[in-house]
Amino acid sequence: MQGSACWLLLACVLCYHASSGSPEPQQPTVLQLYRKADKLFRLPDPTAYTDKEALATFQLIIDQLESRRGFSDTCLFQSYLKKGILLDIGENYQAAKQAYLRATQVKRLNPAWSDSLLYLPNVYTGSAYYHLNNFDSASYFLQHAEALIRLFPRIQEKERLYNALGALHFENGNYLLSRNYFTLALEVLYKEPASDAFAAIPFENNIAISLFKLGMYREALQIYQKLVARRVFSDQIYLNMGKTLFALREPNKALVNFRKVNPRKVPGLFNEMALAHLELGKVDSAWFFLGQFDRSNNTGYIDRGVNKVYKARTLLAGQQYNQALPLLQEAVILFSGRFTDKDIYANPDNFIGAFASYRLFDALLRKAETLELLYKTDRNPRWLKAALATYNSTMSLSNYIEKSYDTDDAKLLLKKNNRDLYRNALNTCLLLHTLHPRSGYLKQAYLITQRNKASVVLAGLQQRTYKERGGIDPALLRRERNIKYNIARLNLKNELDIDKEILQLNARNKMHFEIELSQVQKNIEKNSTYYKLKYDNTFPSVEAIQQTLKGQQAVISFFEAGNSLHLFVIKSASFSHRQIDSFPLLRQQVQAWVKQLHSSEKGKKFNYSGASVIYELLVKPLQSLAGDKDHWIIVPDGILAFLPFESLPSGKLNLPLLESVEISYALSSQFLIPAASSKVVRSAYSVLAFAPFAGKGESGQQRSLLLQQLPASEVEIATLKGSRYINQAATKTRFIEEANRYPVIHLATHAIYNPQNSAASFVAFYPQGPMPEQDRLYLEELYSLALDSTELMIVSACETGNGELVTGEGVMSLTRGFAYAGCRSVINSLWKADDDATSEILQQFHKYLKDGDTKSKALQKAKLDYLHGDALYKSPDYWSHLVLVGSSEALVEERGISKVMLIVATGLGILLLCYLYLKKKKKSAGLHER
Template sequence: MPLMASPGGSGGDGLLALYRHADSLYHLNQSTPANDSLALAEFTVVADVLEKGGNHGGSDTLLTGALLKKGILLDAGGDYARARVAYCRVLGYHPPNDSLIFVTSVLVGTVYYNLDRFDSASYYLLRAESASGRFKDRDNSVRLYNTLGALYCDNGNYRQGKNYFDKALELVRGVRVYDTAAAVSLQINIATASFRVGQYADALAIYRQLLGYRPLRDYVYENMGRAYVGMEDYRSAMDWFRRVKVEQIPGVLNEMANAELHMHRLDSCEWFLRRLREVVAASGGKSMPVGAVASDGKTASGAARVHPLDMGVNAFYAAAELNERGDLPGALASVQQAIGQFAGSINKKDAYGNPTNFTGAFAYYRLFDALVLKAELYDRVKDLAAAYATYTAALSLLRYIEKSYATDEAKLFLKKKSALVYAEALSACLRLSILHPNGDYLEQAFLIGEKSKASVITANLEETAFMGVAGPERDLLQKVNNCKYRIARLDVKSEGMTDSAALAAMTREKEGDELELSRLQKALEKDGEYYRVKYGDEGGTVSDLQGELTASQALVSLYVARDVLHVFVVTKDGLRHVAVDSLAQLEKDVEGWLDALKTTGNGHRFSGGEIGRRLYTRLVKPIRETTRGKTEWVIVPDGVFALLPWESLYADEEGKQWLVETTTMSYRFSSRLLNAEGGAGMKEGVLAFAPFASAGDGGATSAGSGAAGAVGGGSGAATGGGGSVGGEVFQRLPASREEIAGLPGVQYLDTRATKQQFLAAVNHYPIVHLATHAVSSMDDAAASFIAFYPAGRGVMDDRLYLEELYGLNLRSTRLVIISACETGQGEVAPQEGVISLARAFAYAGCGSTINSLWKADDQATSAILGRFYYYLKRGETKARALQLAKLDYLKSDAIDKSPAYWAHLVLTGDSGALYPKRRWILWAVEGFALLVMVTVAWNWKKWEKKSRRIGNAF
């Protein structure tokens, strides 16, 4: 190292010369370890002297330059701890709002990631992301997005990780000098994220394209093997794993052990696990992330050491192998070691210890799998208390992970993967309640089920509650809603698109919006109260629920678990549980009942027959006995039972009476939404739409209480009285005019009943009534929509799609009546309910909905809803008003009174009253007035007939 004079005077020149010499070594095209070591030493001297001299005041570029390049050299050498110190000192000295802050934030965030300190990594990387738009720094932007992608994938949010990888790859491809190594690394990451979400064919196609790139071929081999493991083709997986150089990727030994474990070759599994431990012992136990993002944005190369994560995975696989051998104590010890490695915040020697704080956890999905295995092991050794405690930790982690996800799509994917764990936890808790009947295990079992239900809806409603608070948080939440709405519109636009270039562009636009959504939500989390609400996991208690129930109500919550239907009944006086076994047959009967309801009217008569009697005996009867005479049921369904209108079932063994005749019914997505009533409307009355009421032109009519608006005249809709929405022809609904006539508020008919008018007016009335057509897709929720009058501007302007509803604010809406076919239909998501149009309204904040479960007679629907409004205005609760309206239909002179004609309309959400209860004297006055009107009308008809006879005589 050249001699250096002390700083100041000519010494300052010497210090500058030393910096320039180090900088020339740093920028050599062909650097060597010796040159890097010398440059590091010289940068260290420069930084130390300047720091000791002081008076640099945060503006000394020589000091910050020396510290930054020192950090980069330490980073490249794998000394992440010292690199972190150097980077943090740069941030401490340098003023804000500078490109150097952006670069250093990216580098320190990457170092924190390599040190497995995920919270700190996230903080600095998101800080850099918020400033990335101000600087054109391609290399560091690529590094930023690559590391963020890796961070999200490590925590199980593969879709968001893929979005970041795609964004980084787009930057790499956007320059003249193509960085092949960076592009290949990113494509490997994209393919890995794809197979993690089950897109194995897509992943393998990418891997095969990359096989020709020799420097990263080992990583391709390993990931192809992992993809084949996901496809359960373990022999093919081993073929690819064997091609990997172990000295390059030691962690492949874990994956080989896992493949052997799946093929039940336990000795081979144990051999591969032991071999990895030997590699670690031979390296002196040193650790270095393999395949982590290095300071140059590429995959670390050279002699690889083992990542701490690999040792956690090794212990996890060892526990699974010992479990297969029947060595349960050994398996428990090994899985506890894995948990300690993944969590890093518990006493590894305490076999009962479980993590309680998940901030900074090593790898969420790995930790979750380890906790689940530990719980299963304790279950096997008959230590139910320990199993339950571990399941509780696993479910708390699961809820934490779910809340950290930005998109609902990612949350629903997570729920599909985790449904079985909730079922196992609930089962363990119920068995404990039998062993300890005086404990609170029955209540805990009930709460496990409830916390799993409608968590996506609940989280959105809790978060959007901040919309009512003025300030920057409100503005951010509005931006979040706008972002969700844009994503929904892109989902809808991409449906059926065949132009691959346009689809790719739309996919990139959606990825950008999803990244923006994540950034906005992270910005919101800086508000302490918002963070507490979002990540809080306390939930309510049974006592809280009992306070919401009336003396006549019973909350009936169903939970489907393996071959058992668990029914929890909460009333004012207690919590009870009943288990209904032979679930498969019960579900088959429900499907048969629904089929009978839906096919009635197509030349068939309804016949409940033996199915109805079985459903009464096995479902209705045990619940009636458990509810102990309660006349109103609030049902929280699960699985296929979410598609069942319970009021259509038999109320006795012979089928002489329907359940609607004895019991008032309403439905909830979760008991946590029991008191979600929606806000007060800005105006009184009903906002009503009937886009296909007639062939004529329409308009908007305002009406006072009980007054009907007359709308008529015009040129007529397309197709001779129907309407063509996006090329799909809808028939006229002549009864829809009568259905909304006379409703207090405003009615939009025919040409005025447009989607644009709906969006403009929707959150200004407490009640919204949609008498129209709808399409519900059982396989693709994005294809479900409500039809409005075809204004001729295109599909997006004539249809209100389900996903668009998610972005609306309906917190002022108390009730939406969707008088359209099959609006309650959709895919049944585990513990989330039916992904239907009705659910979308609840997600948007609407207090309750009345929707249809199948295509039904529009005259019957109109008659029932007319009576519903009558009883609602009289002060009855929404649930009771709907029941009374259906009973009126059963007492009417209708030709067909089977449940196919009246049970399709169901109330989901708040069941309370919208109007104050009228006293008997007012009912008497109203009844007298009605009698006078009927008498006058009858006499008028008699006079009219007499007049005709007289006229004919002339």
């Protein structure tokens, strides 16, 4: 089966004969021929002979009608369409494509005909291009067909289109969306009165393949076992079942299934047999099956590309790196569709406007790794440079693929699958820096560490900004917002509902919304300005970051790379790097330190014996690299995202770093550029504050939420100027109505972190609805809020900084949700902290902000006041839970002589000088007269 890598059953669905209405022939001879051909075309049990005769008859009709110049009717249109379908069945996709395109031309020559006639030619043309490995054109025609469904909702055979779109998204690596489309195809099929189990098999098979790619092997296997019993499409199903069993580490069972496949029907079987034997260590057997594929007929582009990759892997197993490289280059060419350079040093470098193939990503990554292995063999730097160039191409493709995905779920899954790419690229770049220390490789290494950090949040914020620049239909943007809201709502319902039928209904509804979201975003991308901005692949350089830094600031960025931790420090006039190779020990000590912070109790002394180890391994190198800079902007990675650095020992008299350094945090250094370019000038300090649990506890509160009262929370916000809502007035509805009207928001309430699912984490407001979830602001809801007018969000609740750690993206916390919504900075709590201590610190924090201090300096001062005051408990677990993430800029002008006062004083001074000058001049003139 050409173009399918023996995985997806696409052609099987496209083989069903189309029903297309009666033609309007102009001559009896043509009518007789058409009736004969159509009768053969519609046979319930066609054979190769009957299909061949039907094809010849349709061609005869076409020849007769085309000989009349300028003549066309629906008979000609239908003949081209059905000719294409018959060629499709014979897997002659090139000729089929030409027939479909000609059918489309015939329709366009007759504008009076309904545009609904274009639906099937578009579906079939897109499918033919898919098999021909031309995914750009496939996407173009399939999207046109999808648009026709919106114009003609009662159009027939939608399942064909949805199956083809599922296959296309599968090639893109978006397995979540591909599963949605395959499921929708099955759903449409089951709604048809004449549907049967036979027709459903291709869709069910394709759903199982998507589950396989999502790592859901058991679920996929269950589907295959059900399908095998039907004894239809057995070759493809046994092949896929074998792949699944191999992934489940059952190689013998996998081979049993492979042996049931007919290789003449599915030549890609030989590739999978070869891979199975290779992974079992049977290299000779692997070569045998790879050779069998070469001798096969009717192999497709993708199958041939897979064969090149598997041959390269077999050569790599024997350390034959030079021989593997040309094969990987051929695979890159096959999977790219537009790149044709056979030079092993060449790579595709521009993906804008192209179909993003995940197979291409895999081939490029293997090529880069092979070039690295070649360097280790002969130490020739050219291999290392070529490896870095290939890694750069792979990272650009990864970034492009991520931006092409429509949902954050799909993007985060991609990041989890790509975790090795950036680590390998960094190691290569640092090795080149060692060989050529003055060639700029160290700065390139830093950019590699930043390209993947918090990229999903950043893209969400950037795309929101781009959409606001105009030129995009407001109705489309409203539709997009509504769809995202509905997806978030369904995600929440899935966390709250336990009824199986309701969960299934929620899943179906979510599937429809995600597909609709994909359609809407494709329409938005038709705006060329937005498209160019969205897929821009530039990143701020070290020099650009240096220009944003003030005198005492230093950016300290971390990157975990296996057993090593990399530190990059940027100061206004310098850039440096340090590698900590004892990271496993440091990770263990950091985890123990964080655990101690979370578990301390009143009256229990905070005493961690590993403090000296953390100081030597982490703090001391930081102090050395930062030098005299006393404002650290920390960009954490991995486990360090849970660590409040200000709590760490400074090495001086058992004092914490808080005493000597002001600290703020950033999700990525890319966030520093917009933060530094926006100047906030305010003379007034206005706050929107909520304290829903400030009372003594009413029955409604206790019934709805088993949360403790926070009596200190009322005191915490009592002196703030602006709008304050306490107890019954502090509702979720009020928050959503007023949130984006104030520069500062203070939520003195509870936050609940769900360790099983970060999406179910929430901030609690006063309970007034009949259902508890109505009074909770969930993480999923935060993503759809617009808080771009909010300069600072203060969430003194417990655990707002906690959540699932996703490699490359950071912590899936409520803090991230507020940043995603547009807040430029957030004060959050890393663990459940003491209510009184939190209240005292934040009261002082507001005081210093009103005085004109920067946010980071105000927080440092407030914590020091607590530490040096008369509080009974002063261990780090009482004060270090509050951290600042985002912009550290001041919110108001510094108190004292304001700019206005300076201007007035300057003006008065000038007037005084003028007065004295004129007085002196007048006096001089009087003396002259006398």
